[in-house]
Amino acid sequence: MDNVTIKDIAKALNLSTSTVSRALRGSYEINAETKRLVMEYAERLNYRPNPIALSLKENRSRAIGVIVPQIANYFFSQAINGIEAIAYNRGYHVIIFQTHESYEREVVNMQQAVSRRVDGLLISLSSETSDVTHLRELQDQGMPIVLFDRVSSELNATQVVADNFKGAFEATEHLIWSGRRRIAHLTIPPYMSITQERLAGYRAALEKHGIAYDENLVRYGTFGPDEVGPMVDDLLAQNPRPDAFFTASDRLAAGCLGALQKRKLRIPEDVALIGFTNMNVAELLSPPMSTVVQPAQEIGQVAVERLIELIERKQKAAPPSVIKIPTTLIARDSTRTVVE
Amino acid sequence: MDNVTIKDIAKALNLSTSTVSRALRGSYEINAETKRLVMEYAERLNYRPNPIALSLKENRSRAIGVIVPQIANYFFSQAINGIEAIAYNRGYHVIIFQTHESYEREVVNMQQAVSRRVDGLLISLSSETSDVTHLRELQDQGMPIVLFDRVSSELNATQVVADNFKGAFEATEHLIWSGRRRIAHLTIPPYMSITQERLAGYRAALEKHGIAYDENLVRYGTFGPDEVGPMVDDLLAQNPRPDAFFTASDRLAAGCLGALQKRKLRIPEDVALIGFTNMNVAELLSPPMSTVVQPAQEIGQVAVERLIELIERKQKAAPPSVIKIPTTLIARDSTRTVVE
DNA sequence: AACGTTATCGGGAACGTTGCCGATAGCGCA
DNA sequence: TGCGCTATCGGCAACGTTCCCGATAACGTT
Structure with missing residues (x-):
């Protein structure tokens, strides 16, 4: 060698x-x-x-750990893209961990990252994670931590997220403007931060336009396979039937579209559909799907910038805060106004 | 801490x-x-x-470097998914590098990986890379290297790829069976291994069915933005017009679909379309798109397994070989047989 | 002439761990 | 009694680097 x-x-x-x-x-x-x-x-x-000798001497590794639920996911792969770009320019390398939406694996990954002596940790919580004491303890021991996307207010750490409330508000209002009244909301587990923020935006838009909130129109997924079909069926069985679906993720949007197609419902004539997503093929779907675009790459970039600041300036860095990155609504055919 | x-x-x-x-x-x-x-x-x-002290002592890092063109890409994110899963079970962590399709960055990334003292390297070549002496030199110095997907026969190293020839052959034959004769092939830069293999499969299928190969029906992309539209236009201007498109990647397939839609061509009535891809939303496109599915995750898994074997057994490991993972053809509406 | 200063370099410890070589004590056996 | 063996442990060097402390010689200053 x-x-x-x-x-x-x-x-x-x-x-x-x-x-x-x-x-x-x-x-x-x-x-x-x-x-x-x-x-x-x-x-x-x-x-x-030899960076290893340096690391031993200086007690730092110039590596940051990134813990995400899944790499093979539009949002996270784009976020990691942003993270990688910044990190390498600043002399850090990026070590990837996947939780596969498991709390247990999240804890194990965290410990692995610690024993690898990463200089800091960038985390997007697994959907199973409701308790964050493992992170709080680590933080108390002095490990710099920044949360992104899937965050938790239980932790006094810098958090970088899309403006979920505003995004959901705009999506819902967009559906209302296009003439819908019974708007279903397909979302992810209720205890997750992004779920609550999006739900709040959804409710606020309904309220603003004088539409009563109906909890029967809201369904919570669990990231399981083949769960979207039954949820959609269940919602469609109601009377009156929902005339629009607002979904909270890539996966749900695609699944919902597939389920609606399978049930021969015309979009947007019978129901409208808008998703919270990063899919760059949304335009090519049948019909082209309206979306609230999350700035995945930018979220990753901002998060890693904050983390590096935390690592290098330690106690002198800016105090923990929540940074919201604006979303963008792109209206396409799936939410077109239908004139009767 | x-x-x-x-x-x-x-x-x-x-x-x-x-x-x-x-x-x-x-x-x-x-x-x-x-x-x-x-x-x-x-x-x-x-x-x-302390793994750093261990690394210094044992002169190994228990890290493997993964160099890919892009993380935010279906194929590579799934491949990395497979890599990560295996690597962690074997006690290695994964360090990610992106070349962004630049030869220069590939060389820099390689050097960075070396100075980080990774134990081995997993590489998918950038589209700009035609010369692999940088890799050969590294290999000569004893660094275990395994190529995957974008490989090069210039290098005497283990290579893990999809069965591109067979996949392309089947896709082309599928188009022929569905009644097409003038089959265009949209592909990536000609000097890449996967390009040549897919082109060979395409030609072999044509030949088997007595269709003359017409080089005017083949176009080579460059990974640039907005390049697909003009290529499609150019092909459609021919007389007689192509009645089918076979594309060699996710990006080209989606771009081609968009371009055809924009030109108001009916699929599959006017032209058929089949892609080489991993997009899990291919079924939801308009129309549902036929694809040759590349086993991205499996390619990653096999590649990292070989690499670890190389690292741990060194000269005693199996000699370099080319491992082909079978593809799967999924026929959907975009290549339906049209009865006149 | 004695001293301080400057320029230039070497010695050794330290980071955390492992492995080689020894050291010691207790014991059995001839 | 003397020898060797086993069980159990410590000392030290080494991995590659930096940093603190000295060391030396050539000067200038009083």
């Missing part, structure tokens, strides 16, 4: 390791000629400082 | 560090009672061995 060390250089040039070390870092107390010699020789041998 | 070391335990228990070390690893030459004491104390203090 590659193994040229500072010792090799020292031996070859008949110098001590300390001199070589200082020459390489350009210390002022090394003779210019000596510096040149060392630099040239190091260059010629393609010397690269 | 967490910092309990083997020294702390030794001091507290009035033992030497070596004894503690051996007790922790269950060495036979340590008194059972002493072992118990050490184990219990370590447990109580939540001792975790």
